[in-house]
Amino acid sequence: MTEPNGERRLEGTGVTPAVGVGPVHWLATDLELPEPPDADAVDRSSERERIVAARERALETLERERAAAVERVGESEAEIFDAHAAFLTDPQLEDGIDEAVDDDLPAEHAVQAAFEGPIAQFEAMEGPMAERADDLRDVRDRLVRELLGRETAAIPSGSVLLADRLTPSDTAGLDPDSVAGVATVTGGRTAHAAIIARALGLPAVVGVGEELRALEAGTQVVVDGERGRVIADPDPETRNRAERDRRVEPIAEPVETADGRPIEVAANVGGDDFAAAATQGADGIGLFRTEFLFLDREEPPTEDEQCEAYADALETFPDGRVIVRTIDVGGDKPLPYREGASERNPFLGARGIRVALEELSDLFETQLRAICRAAATEGGGELAVMFPMIATVEELEEAQARLEAAASALAEEGIEYERPTIGVMIETPSAAFIADELAARVDFLSIGTNDLTQYVMAADRENERVADLQDPLHPAVLRAIDRTTSHGSDAWVGVCGELAGDPAVTELLMGLGVDELSTSPIAIPAVKRRVREVEASAARALADRALEAGTRDAVARLLDGE
């Protein structure tokens, strides 16, 4: 759509809370092969030699890219390179290429021909197998490029890379210091490429659709990975704002608003990479998702193992706070060693604290013991425990009783421990309604805006048909947040959903009375910077107006400053 100021705005799915500006560079994906020579002109043995040499070089390149990806993104994302190496040396594919050469095809055509069948086969299969077809294309193109002596075209420094789709190895090979941003025609938030872009902190918008193709090479574009927008021919004001948002230096120290109200900005962490959170300037960990300790294994983790993980986190933040959320399975997070009956509505079924108090009570007890022990870590910060999916005071009191029992047992056994501070996650509408009752019994409340939105709006997070309802800026969700912050006790209130990582909403959340924001590490620098700009009094006025707004659009207009 062309705006009055000449801008063309395209909407897609933002995957990184970062903004980039630069000229368009299209990723060359079509490898055009030269016309094959006459069959008589093909020397089979020299074609075979070419293929062997190309394979060697491709393997070397893979190894180099793998090492670079491990360094930038981590070991977990490097697995794709191992898979590609295995495809590259696959005996079936080798035979297929060989046979094609026997038919007097030159090397590059032989490679093309040998991959055709398997790609079609994988494409015809369902689910993750379609992605394997992408892997095969990727591997085929590597070989063909080597044969044609073509380097992966260098991406001009500072440009915005556009592509139909990005393969994981394309993405992992990008240098975030030289690419300004990425936008693709297809793809979703959970695609591998999107996950890698996020890990690299690369501004990225995926799934823009066919309109993206209209953007010619060299066109200036802004890629706004926060709002999911690609803006071509930005006017000077849009451009300046984007330049300003471009790279935000992490702020190591705690921040306060322009008029002196301190706001804690912490990290959501779902693995053991606490140092990465600290590097982005996190004051602590506002949401330690402990599920990763429990998933992907046959036996639950031991008390010692858990205690060590929590203590590690604490030691990373000697002056901060680490909030450990107790095991939150059910819903979309099944456990391999849990028999779990299948439920018709898992999100409305046994999940979070409901499971922890009943069928997983042994696991829960072990976890609470580990938390109490870790809380006594020398030189660590404050350890807090947070209970997920609380809907009633009874559940909270039961969870607190279990914590007390774990602490007493440790005392009796003569094991060193400390009582953690206690918080409740506000994810259910019921918890928001009784926030006053809950707050009176704990040290803090933390609002999980993703689930709270899903439950307040009765809109499945996973269902794209109701994606419009899945917006935390609907007045009903804002009022649920307001209800929570207006609890009337001493407990502080945080937000640990995705909303906390959106600097465009920071002022509103401050105004609603939120004291802490916990978000993915990459979003922390921009949020901290935004906190410093906000005036607490203006924020309050903004929140008052937002709470009077009757529609999602009215809230959005307020945030746009209209």
Added chain:
Amino acid sequence: MIERSLTVVPENGLHARPAARFVSTASQFDSAIEVSAADGDPVDASSMLAVTGLNVRGGERVRLTVDGPDEDAAFEALEEILTTPEEE
């Protein structure tokens, strides 16, 4: 010859990293190694294409057939890959 059924533990099944590890390990032995899913035909365990094509997910069973001079060592190595959960 060793022939045995196993439950695949890695959550992603025989895809991505576990598949790559499985295939590259199978290629290192002299024994003839084949793997099959549920009721399917056995395929060459040293082919990434064939192994991935089985489309085996975590929790599903596969039949492993190892035949040759180093079958014990080969079976043991492959069994470990199939029954070890993926690290994060």
